[in-house]
Amino acid sequence: MLEPVVKSFYELSHEEIFMMFKARVDVFVVEQECAYPEIDDIDRDLNTRHLLFLEHGCLKAYARCYPKSENTASIGRVLITPDGRGAGMGYTLMNAALACCHQQFPQMNVQIAAQSYLQPFYGKLGFEPISDVYLEDGIEHLDMQLKQGN
Template sequence: MQVKTFYQLSHDELFSILKTRVAVFVVEQACAYQEIDEVDRAADTLHVFLIQQGEVQAYARCYKPQPSVSAIGRVLVSPECRGKGVAQTLMARAIEACHAHYGPQPIKIAAQTYLTQFYQSLGFVPCGEAYLEDGIEHIDMVLR
């Protein structure tokens, strides 16, 4: 797994990441929304990813939405890598990157509810009620 800021990404890495994010979040999940945003290029955003043969296998975006909390979002594993432990490796690296870059503070995620048990296995705890985001049920979770 690699960890880079927006400006450290090569053009090919950035293209592969954005192509895969759109394929998963817009096409596969049938959500028409602004997938690429200003958080992507913010100075303190980290892109955690695994690329093999030019294709993104796994990706997560780490950022700091508030001074006292960091966040992990846009978490994905390519369809051909699902169910092979890649998600655990990705999230472990993303959590490690958050702590190393932002310090030891809570990490928030907006998890799709069907993945609640997966995130709980990593130490995240649900906070609040489930809600719809872009037509998909989510729940906020935090790792303290």
């Protein structure tokens, strides 16, 4: 089983930064056809942690964990690369991201902006909807939350 590399932006190597940004652009901007500023200030925030699942030097999965507010952490930019899909990486990635949030932000609830078709997946991890479905970059999303202690 792959183990994540968990680092702040400033701990990432040049190669890890390149792989992270390339995968995010490939999946979110190109594959999902969402033209938006993919790189943001959350990436380099000192409290943000980047989780990279690497196999033989290739990125297979990625997510980032960061404080969204005083009481809420967030997991975002969750992706499995095309060559990493179909191997059950989704639960592995999300469980690692949740462990990271609980370690970095132990008293905080965890909130995500989930694509609506993934609601059952996130529900199995304990997330509950806290919003109606809305459009973000042309894709249906809903906010979901995992309360601290779950």
